[in-house]
Amino acid sequence: EAQVTQNPRYLITVTGKKLTVTCSQNMNHEYMSWYRQDPGLGLRQIYYSMNVEVTDKGDVPEGYKVSRKEKRNFPLILESPSPNQTSLYFCASSKGLAGVNEQFFGPGTRLTVL
Amino acid sequence: SQQGEEDPQALSIQEGENATMNCSYKTSINNLQWYRQNSGRGLVHLILIRSNEREKHSGRLRVTLDTSKKSSSLLITASRAADTASYFCATAGGTSYGKLTFGQGTILTVHP
Numbered sequence: 001e002a003q004v005t006q007n008p009r010y011l012i013t014v015t016g017k018k019l020t021v022t023c024s025q026n027m028n029h030e031y032m033s034w035y036r037q038d039p040g041l042g043l044r045q046i047y048y049s050m051n052v053e054v055t056d057k058g059d060v061p062e063g064y065k066v067s068r069k070e071k072r073n074f075p076l077i078l079e080s081p082s083p084n085q086t087s088l089y090f091c092a093s094s095k096g097l098a099g100v101n102e103q104f105f106g107p108g109t110r111l112t113v114l
Numbered sequence: 115s116q117q118g119e120e121d122p123q124a125l126s127i128q129e130g131e132n133a134t135m136n137c138s139y140k141t142s143i144n145n146l147q148w149y150r151q152n153s154g155r156g157l158v159h160l161i162l163i164r165s166n167e168r169e170k171h172s173g174r175l176r177v178t179l180d181t182s183k184k185s186s187s188l189l190i191t192a193s194r195a196a197d198t199a200s201y202f203c204a205t206a207g208g209t210s211y212g213k214l215t216f217g218q219g220t221i222l223t224v225h226p
Contacts, residue, residue: 004156031212033214035216040218041218042202042216042217042218042219043157043202043204043216044216045213045214045215045216048212048213048214050212056212056213058213059213059215088154090156090157092156092157097206097211097212098206098211098212098213098214099144099145099205099206099211099212099213099214100144100145100162100206100211102147102159102162103147103149103157103159103204103214104159105156105157105158106156107155107156108154108155108156110154
């Protein structure tokens with residue numbers, strides 16, 4: 001089944017404890033992206049990647065890191081999480097660039113930083 | 115920065131009625147997409163309309179785009195309880211097809 005998977009689905013952590021949220025797609029998509037969703041603010045793009053080893057900042061990249069070493073994986077790294085990073089995170093992928101291609105979304109990761 | 119803004123923020127209708135949601139954006143765009151999100155779940159792509167298109171249909175969905183007014187509308191005809199969800203517009207503009215900016219969404223509730 002074609003899908004985007006994220007792990008973990010739920011995570012509660014403490015301020016400053018490094019964490020990684022994994023994202024994987026099995027559709028051989030070139031483009032992958034991370035978003036965060038907060039009440040009243042909609043979805044905001046954190047980082048995106050147009051291909052292996054090619055990443056770029058979205059609208060809210062501060063406090064996050066990403067890497068794209070393999071086509072199928074695009075992990076999101078929070079080196080020193082803070083409470084303002086408590087949010088619902090979505091990974092998405094598409095055949096090509098997001099602006100001209102249907103995005104396929106993962107199920108989301110709900111992160112709470114205490 | 116938030117590009118798209120949906121209107122209304124919430125819409126409540128009865129099954130069988132039509133639902134219209136609007137999206138306004140600030141800068142020029144290449145394309146506009148609409149997505150649907152069931153409560154807390156991942157978004158699902160509904161339709162993409164290009165900047166040189168004025169109207170597009172997909173099943174019970176009708177999307178219009180007015181680039182002179184920088185606005186788009188999504189019409190769902192003969193709504194069903196299963197259409198209850200949040201609906202978002204998303205835009206990519208200028209020279210960047212990589213960045214996708216979402217609006218804040220319209221929460222649609224369809225009562226059986």
